[in-house]
Amino acid sequence: MKVKDTMSKSLLCLAVFIIFLFASLFYTGTIDYRSSFSLFDSSTLSKPTPCYTESDSLKVYMYDLEMKYNTGLLKGSHYNAPAVTVETLPKWPYYTGLRKQHSVEYWMLASLLYGNDEAVRVLDPESADVFFVPFFSSLSYNTYYRHGNDSEVKFDDALQAEIADFLQKSEHWKRSSGRDHVIPMHHPNAFRRYREKDGKDRQQLKDMLSGQKDVVFEAAGISGKGVNESTNGMRSSKFCLHPAGDTPSSCRLFDAIVSHCVPVIVSDKIELPFEDELDYTKFSIFFSREEAKKEGYLLDQLRTFPKERWLEMWGYLKNITHHFEYQYPLKKGDAVNMIWRQVKHKLPAAKLDVHRNRRLKVPDWWR
Numbered sequence: 001m002k003v004k005d006t007m008s009k010s011l012l013c014l015a016v017f018i019i020f021l022f023a024s025l026f027y028t029g030t031i032d033y034r035s036s037f038s039l040f041d042s043s044t045l046s047k048p049t050p051c052y053t054e055s056d057s058l059k060v061y062m063y064d065l066e067m068k069y070n071t072g073l074l075k076g077s078h079y080n081a082p083a084v085t086v087e088t089l090p091k092w093p094y095y096t097g098l099r100k101q102h103s104v105e106y107w108m109l110a111s112l113l114y115g116n117d118e119a120v121r122v123l124d125p126e127s128a129d130v131f132f133v134p135f136f137s138s139l140s141y142n143t144y145y146r147h148g149n150d151s152e153v154k155f156d157d158a159l160q161a162e163i164a165d166f167l168q169k170s171e172h173w174k175r176s177s178g179r180d181h182v183i184p185m186h187h188p189n190a191f192r193r194y195r196e197k198d199g200k201d202r203q204q205l206k207d208m209l210s211g212q213k214d215v216v217f218e219a220a221g222i223s224g225k226g227v228n229e230s231t232n233g234m235r236s237s238k239f240c241l242h243p244a245g246d247t248p249s250s251c252r253l254f255d256a257i258v259s260h261c262v263p264v265i266v267s268d269k270i271e272l273p274f275e276d277e278l279d280y281t282k283f284s285i286f287f288s289r290e291e292a293k294k295e296g297y298l299l300d301q302l303r304t305f306p307k308e309r310w311l312e313m314w315g316y317l318k319n320i321t322h323h324f325e326y327q328y329p330l331k332k333g334d335a336v337n338m339i340w341r342q343v344k345h346k347l348p349a350a351k352l353d354v355h356r357n358r359r360l361k362v363p364d365w366w367r
Contacts, residue, residue: 061128138187
């Protein structure tokens with residue numbers, strides 16, 4: 001009797017698996033993606049076609065924040081309106097200098113409005129795996145703070161304070177102490193009043209390396225000319241130095257990757273994006289801060305780096321560049337999808353922390 005029951009359960013599991021397999025094949029299908037980083041085409045936006053299976057996707061609840069906290073910043077300073085929808089989402093302006101560099105918050109919001117294969121927006125917060133806070137902190141900094149106008153600086157500070165106050169009063173935030181909340185902060189000074197800065201070696205390395213043979217160490221502006229000069233310089237170089245900037249990481253790493261220039265990462269503590277899926281040792285070279293500051297050490301190591309090994313890294317870079325690029329419609333494995341996958345991968349540890357803190361009198365004792 002037990003054998004019969006076991007076989008029945010096994011056959012039931014097999015049937016469920018076959019149904020799931022056919023469903024997966026049906027949903028996967030083939031989709032004609034036409035990559036365009038810059039603008040949403042109105043014809044494609046009118047009929048969004050999500051390519052996810054809801055059961056496998058990360059369930060994301062997005063707070064309904066007024067547009068002054070996010071896309072309203074694209075319409076001009078101090079613009080406000082009710083929470084953004086599919087119909088009211090503005091196009092991303094292509095020629096936006098520094099804003100374009102720090103646009104990840106926009107693409108994440110758009111991916112939830114139009115659907116993607118890694119994360120699906122849910123309207124019931126109780127069914128959510130994570131909570132997305134659509135505050136464009138980088139765009140707010142670039143809009144209000146960096147121009148130096150005191151009243152505008154205070155407005156950026158006020159937006160930060162309002163978001164912090166809103167979250168601290170949120171029952172969903174209190175429940176997890178924010179561990180299951182996603183807040184994009186791409187610019188090193190975004191949300192600066194609530195972050196710690198790091199990265200003190202950039203100027204020292206510049207002083208050591210400037211003027212050395214075969215070394216180009218220069219600052220390029222954010223104008224079209226400056227961006228082109230920086231891009232051409234990276235594309236024509238074998239190695240691209242990546243010291244810490246205002247934070248342990250900086251955009252130089254991603255610029256190097258998409259330029260197919262082998263990154264030289266100088267840091268003692270850096271969390272690299274998508275590292276549970278990408279082995280950075282296959283396309284990057286690492287130096288500790290102490291090693292990099294030794295007179296002549298870094299250049300000696302790079303000048304004697306084996307050509308065959310460099311060619312391997314260069315070839316590997318060309319195969320993983322798409323993981324660091326943004327576009328719409330989304331592509332499987334592009335930057336937005338990779339970000340949502342990373343959030344999904346971090347979720348079990350976040351939930352473990354939440355559950356432990358609910359029962360422990362001494363929080364975080366295991367760390």
